[in-house]
Structure formats: structure tokens, C-alpha cells
Amino acid sequence: xLHAILHELQIAPGxxxxxxxxxxxxxxxxxxEGMIQFWVQKGRLVIDDGMNxxxxxxxxGGKTCLRACPGPAQCPLVSDPLTSYTLQRKSKD
Amino acid sequence: MSEFTIALAGNPNTGKTTIFxxxxxxxQHTGNWPGKTVARKEGVWRHDGxxxxxxxxxxxxxxxxxxxxxVIARDFIVENQPDAVIxxxxxxxxxxxxxxxxxxLEMTPHVALALNMMDAARAQGLKIDIxxxxxxxxxxxxxMTARAGKGMVxxxxxxxxxxxxxxxxxxxxxxEFTPPFRYSQPIETxxxxxxxxxxxxxxxxxxxPERWLALKLLQEDETCIxxxxxxxxxxxxxxxxxxxxxxxHSFYGEDLDTIIAEERYTWLNGLVQQVVQGRLQSPTxxxxxxxxxxxxxxxxxxxxxxxxxxxxxxxxxxxxxxxWIDTFVNGNFAHWVTELLALVHLENTWFASLIIDGILAGVxxxxxxxxxxxxxxxxxAIMEDSGYMAxxxxxMDRYMRxxxxxxxxxxxxxxxxxxxxxxxxxxxxxxxxTDRILTGMLAPFMSCSARLPVYVLIATIFFxxxxxxxxxxxxxxxxxxxxxxxxxxxxxxxxxxxxxxLLIEIPSYRMPTIRNVWTEMWQRTRAFLESAATIIMGxxxxxxxxxxxxxxxxxTFADTPVDDSAFAHLAGAISPAFxxxxxxxxxxxxxxxSGFIAKEVVVSTMAQVYHVPQEPxxxxxxxxxxxxxxxxxIGLFQATVDTIKSxxxxxxxxxxxxxxxxxxxxxxxxxxxxxEQSSGGYGALAAFAFMVYVLIYSPxxxxxxxxxxxxxxxxxxxxxxxxxxxxxxxxxxVFQGGKLLLS
Numbered sequence: 001x002l003h004a005i006l007h008e009l010q011i012a013p014g015x016x017x018x019x020x021x022x023x024x025x026x027x028x029x030x031x032x033e034g035m036i037q038f039w040v041q042k043g044r045l046v047i048d049d050g051m052n053x054x055x056x057x058x059x060x061g062g063k064t065c066l067r068a069c070p071g072p073a074q075c076p077l078v079s080d081p082l083t084s085y086t087l088q089r090k091s092k093d
Numbered sequence: 094m095s096e097f098t099i100a101l102a103g104n105p106n107t108g109k110t111t112i113f114x115x116x117x118x119x120x121q122h123t124g125n126w127p128g129k130t131v132a133r134k135e136g137v138w139r140h141d142g143x144x145x146x147x148x149x150x151x152x153x154x155x156x157x158x159x160x161x162x163x164v165i166a167r168d169f170i171v172e173n174q175p176d177a178v179i180x181x182x183x184x185x186x187x188x189x190x191x192x193x194x195x196x197x198l199e200m201t202p203h204v205a206l207a208l209n210m211m212d213a214a215r216a217q218g219l220k221i222d223i224x225x226x227x228x229x230x231x232x233x234x235x236x237m238t239a240r241a242g243k244g245m246v247x248x249x250x251x252x253x254x255x256x257x258x259x260x261x262x263x264x265x266x267x268x269e270f271t272p273p274f275r276y277s278q279p280i281e282t283x284x285x286x287x288x289x290x291x292x293x294x295x296x297x298x299x300x301x302p303e304r305w306l307a308l309k310l311l312q313e314d315e316t317c318i319x320x321x322x323x324x325x326x327x328x329x330x331x332x333x334x335x336x337x338x339x340x341x342h343s344f345y346g347e348d349l350d351t352i353i354a355e356e357r358y359t360w361l362n363g364l365v366q367q368v369v370q371g372r373l374q375s376p377t378x379x380x381x382x383x384x385x386x387x388x389x390x391x392x393x394x395x396x397x398x399x400x401x402x403x404x405x406x407x408x409x410x411x412x413x414x415x416x417w418i419d420t421f422v423n424g425n426f427a428h429w430v431t432e433l434l435a436l437v438h439l440e441n442t443w444f445a446s447l448i449i450d451g452i453l454a455g456v457x458x459x460x461x462x463x464x465x466x467x468x469x470x471x472x473x474a475i476m477e478d479s480g481y482m483a484x485x486x487x488x489m490d491r492y493m494r495x496x497x498x499x500x501x502x503x504x505x506x507x508x509x510x511x512x513x514x515x516x517x518x519x520x521x522x523x524x525x526x527t528d529r530i531l532t533g534m535l536a537p538f539m540s541c542s543a544r545l546p547v548y549v550l551i552a553t554i555f556f557x558x559x560x561x562x563x564x565x566x567x568x569x570x571x572x573x574x575x576x577x578x579x580x581x582x583x584x585x586x587x588x589x590x591x592x593x594x595l596l597i598e599i600p601s602y603r604m605p606t607i608r609n610v611w612t613e614m615w616q617r618t619r620a621f622l623e624s625a626a627t628i629i630m631g632x633x634x635x636x637x638x639x640x641x642x643x644x645x646x647x648x649t650f651a652d653t654p655v656d657d658s659a660f661a662h663l664a665g666a667i668s669p670a671f672x673x674x675x676x677x678x679x680x681x682x683x684x685x686x687s688g689f690i691a692k693e694v695v696v697s698t699m700a701q702v703y704h705v706p707q708e709p710x711x712x713x714x715x716x717x718x719x720x721x722x723x724x725x726x727i728g729l730f731q732a733t734v735d736t737i738k739s740x741x742x743x744x745x746x747x748x749x750x751x752x753x754x755x756x757x758x759x760x761x762x763x764x765x766x767x768x769e770q771s772s773g774g775y776g777a778l779a780a781f782a783f784m785v786y787v788l789i790y791s792p793x794x795x796x797x798x799x800x801x802x803x804x805x806x807x808x809x810x811x812x813x814x815x816x817x818x819x820x821x822x823x824x825x826x827v828f829q830g831g832k833l834l835l836s
Contacts, residue, residue: 003355009596015494017387017598019383023376026366027188027362028365031186031362034189041159084597086596087595
């Protein structure tokens with residue numbers, strides 16, 4: 001099951017949604033989330049919520065973003081981005 | 094009376110706390126687990142004269158010791174050895190929840206499974222074969238809906254039974270149990286060797302569940318190894334564990350942790366396939382909708398159709414409000430300000446000019462477009478709230494990948510529709526520096542909301558019948574330019590970078606709530622109004638100052654023909670660069686210069702440089718303040734009615750009576766004349782080329798600062814050079830190409 005996730009991502013011609021993968025593998029979506037978390041903890045998948053960088057910055061105080069953007073928490077112009085997972089080449093372990 | 098200890102375990106949000114509260118009622122106490130900030134809840138439950146100490150373990154998905162909650166739950170079961178463990182699972186999410194149950198069953202057989210949320214499972218069409226589940230796991234399984242109190246009596250009996258069995262087992266020396274699940278033969282063989290070795294170590298045998306300990310040693314669990322190595326005489330056991338682990342690692346070619354998790358998941362998947370029938374077998378309504386919405390071709394057309402509706406709302410439906418604000422700001426409000434200035438004897442002074450020609454013309458010129466932005470933000474909020482935006486990004490990503498862009502590039506690019514600055518910062522999530530730089534250079538091509546008022550103004554003047562299509566064209570052109578520029582840069586500067594496999598979480602479809610949509614729309618509008626009160630007002634004052642200073646002719650400060658002003662001369666020096674593009678007069682050049690600061694000020698600058706003092710409506714000056722105020726309120730009401738009547742126009746139903754051609758506002762007429770003159774009679778072509786240039790050239794100083802911070806000065810300047818050059822070339826092609834076609 002776990003390796004099937006990595007295999008499906010490797011052979012997919014484009015991005016894959018959780019729903020598609022869940023159906024393809026015949027796994028309940030919740031269980032797939034658990035398996036994804038396992039690979040994230042192992043370093044084989046890298047999670048990206050789209051604003052990892054921006055949320056570290058907090059200089060413009062929710063006013064105008066002249067030098068930096070405070071991220072979705074404070075800047076209303078920022079949409080809540082998607083969460084995605086990227087496959088890493090081979091684990092460090 | 095006997096006393097028992099019961100642990101309550103489960104994944105987060107499975108209803109564990111509801112069961113705990115129902116059992117213990119008011120006899121609870123809360124504290125913290127030793128050395129942790131995780132809350133510890135305990136309570137007492139009495140049943141048939143026995144006393145049960147219920148310990149609510151923190152919610153955890155597994156016992157793999159990745160988090161504090163997992164460590165606490167694991168240590169409590171292993172070290173405190175409760176008489177029974179009650180595992181609460183969510184019946185709608187059985188496969189994931191059973192992973193924890195399976196791990197607990199490797200520690201103790203005295204478990205009962207509370208199969209909670211059965212009502213939700215039934216509502217989702219899931220049928221669970223409970224006797225089979227109980228048989229396969231070898232434990233009692235109690236279907237229940239804790240929230241409604243259903244199944245509690247049966248659970249209480251199961252707890253008492255499991256606790257009694259657990260107590261009896263503790264009193265039997267050398268009690269052994271067979272877990273419901275067995276690993277593949279090489280692992281089982283290694284486990285048996287280790288169990289044998291553990292059994293020879295009496296302190297260990299009495300203190301830890303042997304199979305669980307053997308498994309942890311094979312997995313080279315650091316915490317466990319540390320504890321065991323502190324016990325004298327365990328060196329041989331640890332050496333054997335290391336040997337077995339090394340052997341298995343080379344046998345499987347993967348770390349044992351992964352192999353063990355893999356086998357557990359595979360077994361659970363088989364189990365769930367057997368005991369659960371329903372949803373997984375047949376696609377849901379959401380799946381069927383997604384098949385169309387995320388289809389490579391249909392999905393693209395749906396995306397553009399939805400964007401067209403959003404721009405139709407932003408242009409045509411918002412138009413009555415735009416007209417009302419325009420009439421109000423330039424009519425009654427300007428009149429009141431003039432009256433007020435006269436009252437304090439400041440009429441016909443430089444201060445009056447600053448207020449009327451500077452701030453009111455500049456800021457007011459942009460405020461007119463607030464309804465346009467509000468409708469755009471409303472459209473975006475609906476798309477986000479309903480879960481559509483994620484699907485649109487998914488559809489677009491397919492095309493980005495085909496052009497060699499990184500799979501994750503779409504996130505920054507989609508953010509760019511709202512504002513380019515966060516889009517630049519979002520590139521931080523790309524690990525590869527070349528991907529980061531490339532995406533950071535492409536993000537400004539995505540048309541941010543600040544550019545919308547420019548498109549709407551120009552489209553309303555020159556393409557009133559097709560303004561929605563004209564605006565949509567700009568957005569599509571921005572996407573196309575990003576893709577083409579990405580392709581070119583990938584083939585030239587950024588070679589040898591591979592796209593990586595990507596998995597995307599797409600939210601479920603939801604019905605957008607009025608409250609959410611309003612909140613998001615208002616927050617974004619407020620941010621725009623804040624920029625109007627700061628950047629736009631600041632730039633308007635600077636521009637007024639430059640327009641007030643005479644550098645030729647006989648005018649004086651704040652009383653000079655605008656053509657003789659410093660601003661006209663400054664912009665006039667740059668305007669020849671735009672002559673081949675059809676908008677080479679100083680007025681348009683000045684709007685583009687100020688647009689470097691922020692795109693919001695393009696419209697305010699045009700409002701200032703093309704400002705024509707509005708003639709008061711006949712009789713308006715005679716009407717009193719209250720009468721004018723009443724007129725404005727009636728106008729607002731009429732605008733609201735007209736907006737509602739405009740909505741069916743989206744699908745081609747016109748509820749308005751045919752009206753005679755009305756006189757466009759003076760500023761619009763002045764802009765049209767300006768473009769006609771600068772383009773030699775090809776005003777519409779020049780206006781379209783102007784929109785293209787506004788789309789492509791540098792968005793604002795904030796974006797440039799973000800690029801400098803994230804990509805470095807070199808790439809910022811490269812990006813600016815590309816934007817200016819590409820914008821010029823495209824606008825040239827539009828204007829000169831269009832002229833050739835028309836002539």
C-alpha cells in the first residue's frame with residue numbers, strides 16, 4: 001500500500017489528487033492521509049501548504065505589502081493556498 | 094468491590110471525549126502528563142459495584158512515537174498496563190482508525206472497540222459487517238453513536254468484560270496471546286528469536302509485552318533501546334536485535350519501519366474491503382462532478398466560462414454602483430467640498446486645488462471602481478469557498494507541466510490573481526533555486542486585482558459592448574504569457590530542471606455561505622481602501638504637486654495650464670517611447686510612470702491628468718444639502734435595483750428598456766480623445782495596446798521589492814527588463830499589427 005502510493009506518483013503523467021489516488025488504490029481517503037503522513041515523516045514526500053515562506057514574514061502589519069507579505073493570516077488578498085505533496089528522490093535513511 | 098484501570102484511546106475527533114464524559118460524568122479531574130504540556134484527563138466510573146479509573150489518552154493516529162501524544166499513549170499502555178484498553182474508532186474512517194487499534198493489539202489483547210459515529214456511516218451508505226470485524230480482530234466490537242447515547246450500555250458491558258479478562262490474565266504467569274495479524278515470514282522468524290531471548294530476561298518479561306518489545310527492537314526504536322540498555326544483562330538481546338534488523342534490512346532493501354507499516358496497511362486494507370461495503374465501490378456525486386470539472390479539456394473551458402461570469406459581474410452588474418459613486422463623488426460630494434472650502438474662504442487657492450484636483454480627482458477616480466473590485470472579490474470568494482478554485486488550479490497545473498514548469502508553480506501563480514507580492518513569497522516552497530527564480534519571474538504576469546480598474550476603465554470607454562470579454566482576454570493573455578515566458582526561459586536560461594511528481598489535496602465541495610463570502614469580500618475591499626487612503630492619496634498629492642509647478646509658459650504655482658507643468662514635461666520626455674504603441678502622449682505616459690509604484694494609481698493619475706472640472710447639474714447648486722443628500726440616497730437605491738436587474742444579463746436576458754445614448758462622463762471623453770490623438774485615429778487599438786502594456790509591465794514596487802528579497806537584485810532587474818521589453822513588443826504587435834489589418 002505505502003509503496004503503491006510512491007509508484008502511482010512516479011508513473012502519473014501529471015499531478016494526482018488525493019481522491020484519484022484513493023480510488024486507484026482502493027483505500028479509504030482517511031487511511032490514505034495516514035499513509036501520506038507516514039511518507040512525510042520518512043521524508044519521501046514533502047508537504048507544501050503554499051505559503052511556508054510567506055508566513056515566516058511579518059513586517060507589514062496587515063496594511064500594505066510594501067516590502068513583504070504577511071501571508072494568509074493577515075493579508076486578505078492572499079487566498080488560502082492548496083496543500084500539496086512532492087515526491088523526493090530517495091529517502092535519506 | 095474491585096478496582097480497574099481502563100485506558101481510552103483513539104484518533105483525534107472520534108468522539109472519545111464524549112464517551113469519557115458520558116462514563117465519568119462530573120467525577121473527572123484534569124492535569125498534565127508528567128513533563129508534557131498535553132492535558133491528562135482521568136475520571137471514575139462505577140459499574141455493578143466495581144470501580145473503574147478511566148484514563149483518557151491523548152488522541153493519536155498511531156503509536157510510532159512521532160509526536161508527544163503518541164509517546165504518552167504508548168508509554169501509558171506499556172508501562173502502566175491498564176486492565177483494558179477501549180479503542181474508539183470513527184466508523185466512517187475505519188481504515189485509518191484501525192491502524193492505531195492494530196498497534197494496541199500488539200501490546201495487549203484486552204481491548205474493546207467502540208465503533209462510533211455509526212449514524213454518519215449509515216448516512217454515507219456504508220455497511221459494516223460487525224460480527225466479521227469482531228471475529229477478525231478477536232475483540233468485542235460495539236457499534237454506537239456516542240453523541241446520541243446509542244450503544245453506551247453495550248459498551249459498558251464490554252468494558253467490564255475486557256477489564257475482568259485483563260485482570261485474570263495478569264494473575265496467570267506466562268500469559269501469552271496471539272495477535273490478529275501476522276507479519277511476513279522473515280519478520281515473524283526474527284520476532285520469534287527475539288521473543289525467546291526476551292523470555293530469558295525475567296525483568297523484561299514481566300515489564301513489557303514481549304511481542305511489542307521485540308517489534309520495537311527490530312524497528313531500532315531509540316527510546317526503547319535506551320530503556321532496555323539501562324537494564325543489566327541485556328547486551329546479548331540488543332546485539333541479537335541489531336543483527337536481525339540488519340539482516341531484514343538487507344533482505345527487504347528498505348528500513349523495517351516502512352516494511353512493518355506497509356504490511357499493517359495492506360492487512361487493514363484487506364480487512365476493510367471485507368467488512369465494509371458502500372462508498373468506495375461506487376463513485377460519489379462529487380467524483381462524477383470532478384470528472385467533468387477537472388477534465389483536461391472540458392475543465393479548461395469551464396474555468397474560462399466561470400471567469401467570464403465573474404468579469405461579467407465585475408463589469409456589467411457592478412456598473413450601476415460605479416455610475417452612482419461617480420455621480421456622487423464628482424457631483425454632490427465635490428460640490429459639498431467646494432462649499433466647505435468657500436465657507437472657510439479657501440476657494441480658488443492652491444489648497445482648494447490640492448483637495449479638488451489632487452486628492453478628490455485622484456482618490457475619487459479610483460474609488461469609483463470599488464464596486465468592480467467587490468464583485469471580483471465576491472466571485473473569488475465563492476470559487477474558493479465552494480472548493481472550485483482548487484480544482485481550477487489543478488486543471489491549469491496540467492498545462493504548466495506540459496510546458497516544463499514545476500508542478501508546484503501553480504500555487505504561486507494562482508495566488509498572483511489576488512496580489513503578486515504573496516505570489517513571489519510563495520515561491521519559497523520550491524526547493525530547486527532555478528524553479529524558484531523561474532516561478533518568481535512569471536508570477537507578475539498573472540493579472541492582480543489592482544490592474545482590474547484599469548481594464549474596466551479602458552474597456553468601458555472603448556469597448557462598452559464587449560468589456561467583459563476585453564477584461565477576460567487580459568487575464569487569459571496573462572496566463573498565456575506566463576506559460577510562453579516559462580517555456581522560453583526553461584529552454585534557455587533554466588535548462589536541466591525536472592518536474593517532480595505531485596499529490597494535491599482538493600477540498601470537498603461546499604455550499605458557500607453568505608457570511609464567509611461577505612467576510613472575504615469585505616476584508617479584501619478594506620485592504621484596497623487602505624491602499625487608497627495611503628499609496629493612492631500619497632501618489633495623487635505628489636502628482637498634483639508636479640502638475641502645480643510651472644516649468645514653461647506664464648502660469649504660477651497651482652495656477653498653470655497642465656501642459657506647462659513639471660509633470661507634463663517629465664512624462665513628455667518618456668512619451669516618445671510609447672509613440673509606436675499608439676499611446677505616446679504625456680498623459681498616458683504619466684499614468685504608466687506612476688503605475689510603477691502601484692497599479693491602483695494608473696486610474697487615479699489618469700483621473701488627475703485628464704481631469705475636466707464637472708459642470709454642476711442644472712439646479713444642483715440651488716438645491717440644499719439635505720435635498721442633495723436625499724438625491725444621493727435615492728440614486729443608491731436605484732443603483733441597487735439596477736444591479737439586481739443586471740444579473741439576468743449574464744445569460745443574455747435584458748430587463749432594461751432600450752435607452753437613448755447617454756453622454757459619457759467628461760473624463761472618459763477626454764481619455765478617448767487623448768488616445769485618438771496619440772494614435773492617429775486608431776484610439777481603440779491604442780487603448781487595447783495600453784491594456785496589454787499595463788498587464789505585462791512591472792506590477793508595483795512592492796512586487797519588485799519582493800523579487801529583490803526572494804530572488805536577488807540580479808533577477809529582479811532581469812525580471813523588470815523582461816517585463817518592460819515584452820510589454821513593449823506585445824503592445825507594438827497589437828497596435829501596429831492591428832493597424833495593418835484595418836488599413
